Amino acid sequence: GEDVEQSLFLSVREGDSSVINCTYTDSSSTYLYWYKQEPGAGLQLLTYIFSNMDMKQDQRLTVLLNKKDKHLSLRIADTQTGDSAIYFCAERAAGNKLTFGGGTRVLVKP
Amino acid sequence: DSGVTQTPKHLITATGQRVTLRCSPRSGDLSVYWYQQSLDQGLQFLIQYYNGEERAKGNILERFSAQQFPDLHSELNLSSLELGDSALYFCASSVEDPGGVTEAFFGQGTRLTVV
Numbered sequence: 001g002e003d004v005e006q007s008l009f010l011s012v013r014e015g016d017s018s019v020i021n022c023t024y025t026d027s028s029s030t031y032l033y034w035y036k037q038e039p040g041a042g043l044q045l046l047t048y049i050f051s052n053m054d055m056k057q058d059q060r061l062t063v064l065l066n067k068k069d070k071h072l073s074l075r076i077a078d079t080q081t082g083d084s085a086i087y088f089c090a091e092r093a094a095g096n097k098l099t100f101g102g103g104t105r106v107l108v109k110p
Numbered sequence: 111d112s113g114v115t116q117t118p119k120h121l122i123t124a125t126g127q128r129v130t131l132r133c134s135p136r137s138g139d140l141s142v143y144w145y146q147q148s149l150d151q152g153l154q155f156l157i158q159y160y161n162g163e164e165r166a167k168g169n170i171l172e173r174f175s176a177q178q179f180p181d182l183h184s185e186l187n188l189s190s191l192e193l194g195d196s197a198l199y200f201c202a203s204s205v206e207d208p209g210g211v212t213e214a215f216f217g218q219g220t221r222l223t224v225v
Contacts, residue, residue: 035216040218041218042112042114042200042216042217042218042219043153043200043202043216044112044216045213045214045215048213088153097143097155097158097166097168098143098155098202098214099155100145100152100153100154100155101152102152102153103152103153
């Protein structure tokens with residue numbers, strides 16, 4: 001079955017690093033994604049990682065994947081107030097269906 | 111702007127009514143997905159269409175139905191509405207590519223309030 005879980009809330013100070021964690025259960029997942037949702041807006045794809053990779057870096061974003069533990073994390077370096085949003089991890093299973101976690105609300109304090 | 115257009119942006123209706131939400135995918139995208147986002151259920155996949163045909167089904171109630179038309183736009187029909195159907199309904203589209211990364215582009219959503 002498919003189940004994606006995330007912590008609900010993260011508070012971080014501006015300039016610090018944020019780490020958002022996600023666990024999933026479907027071992028047949030091929031791609032794992034991080035989406036960002038700002039208030040009143042749709043979801044925006046931030047980054048993705050293929051399931052045979054351990055790490056992917058994209059500017060301030062670093063994705064780490066532990067396939068054995070089915071654990072995915074997103075690190076945001078030098079977090080800014082504009083990074084305050086809800087972050088969703090998602091896994092892609094058969095049929096291109098994306099299963100989303102419940103979202104982690106990140107609050108960046110000045 | 112993701113290129114995915116959803117209308118209307120807001121909808122307020124009474125219990126028992128029926129509404130239709132519309133989605134225009136990005137130009138060239140053949141797949142359309144519908145998601146429901148509510149406070150208690152999070153983001154739930156409802157249904158996917160690919161080039162006019164139903165491809166995958168998620169947690170979609172029998173009172174809900176969808177279709178994708180020859181011009182690739184899609185409609186989500188919600189009937190016999192209940193208070194609990196109040197949510198943000200998202201449409202997403204993608205170019206289905208089984209061998210590569212399928213990035214799904216999301217619309218801004220339709221906020222449905224059932225009173």
